[in-house]
Every structure is written in C-alpha cells, then in structure tokens.
Amino acid sequence: MNTELILLCHAATHAMKAGIFPSRDDPIDPADCAGLADRLGTGGRRVVTSPARAARETAASLAVDAKVDPSFDDLDYGRWHGRSIRDVHEEDPRGLAAWLSDPASAPHGGESIEHLATRVMAGLDRYARREPHVIVTHAIVIKIMLARVLDAPLASVYAMDLEPLAPVTIVGGDAHWRLRVRAC
DSSP states (O other): OOEEEEEEEEOOOOHHHTTBOOOTOOBBBBBGTTTHHHHHOOOOOOEOOOOOOHHHHHHHTOOOTTOOOGGGGGOOOGGGGOOBBBHHHHHHHHHHHTTTOTTTOOSSSSOOHHHHHHHHHHHHHHHEEEEEEEEEOOOHHHHHHHHHHHTOOOGGGGGGGOOOOEEEEEETTTTTEEEEOOOO
C-alpha cells in the first residue's frame, strides 16, 4: 500500500515577510487561507500539523481536528528566535554563513539541520503505509523531506525555495518515496 502525503508550507507570517527568525507564536492572516481546502482537494484526508501557531492556524482552515505532531515542528533557532537576519549577520557573520552552508552547524545554540532531519525523518517514517494525510509544517521541514525523497545530500536544502501555502505531494512509504507533481 502506497501512502500519499501532501506537504503544505504554512501561510506567511509577519516574521517571514520581515526577514526575522520565527518564534513559535507567530500568527498568520487567516484570509490567506480562504478556500485553501478546495484548492488543495484535501477532502477526507487526515491533517497533521506542527505545534507552531502558524502551522496550527493554517491547518485549521483544512480540518477542525488536526493532530499536532512535534516531529514536524520548526527548527529551533536558539538565540536567533525573533531577531532579524540583518542583525544576526552584523553580530555574527561567520556563524550565519556557517549555518547557511553546513547542515551540521548550529551557531545559534539551537538545532542543526542534521538534528532536525533526524526528528523529521522519524516522523515521516510513522506515516509510511498509512492513509493519505496533509502535513502542515515549515519550509525547512519540507525541504528535508524532499532531500530524502530525491536521495539528495542534506545540503541540497540550501538550493530549495518553497512559498507559503505551496503544496508538495510525495507518494510511497518506508525508504521508497516519490515526488508527484500534478498539472494545474
């Protein structure tokens, strides 16, 4: 049995628009999610969400009973939470450069991309061989899943851009996931 998962990047937050490292309580504009369930065609799918407010609010537009799964929470940005990227660059340009190029780096004192990948992939493995789901999460979490699906190095996440509310579908399970791109 193959599983189809729609990976959905949550709606935009003020922090995203302002170039600020996110916090767990960043809200979205609910109007951004108007008609989202119809556009995605998610009827009958179970919905799983990150515990972050932006993901939960986005998921609420799809299903009232979304299940929170901490495996799909955002990266822990440590002492960079709530700070602008510009300020971090001015204070610690080497640390920011390392973080933007080395998946093992965690100059902010939080999680490295490698550590996040371990958590995310354990979560993804739990949804293999199950009914279809929508997973509402963060761009970096989806990028990590795509790196695995494409059997790409973890550093490939630095070459990916995902827009808010952009769905990505993967199909399969266990070690055999495939990327599915649908026609408009």
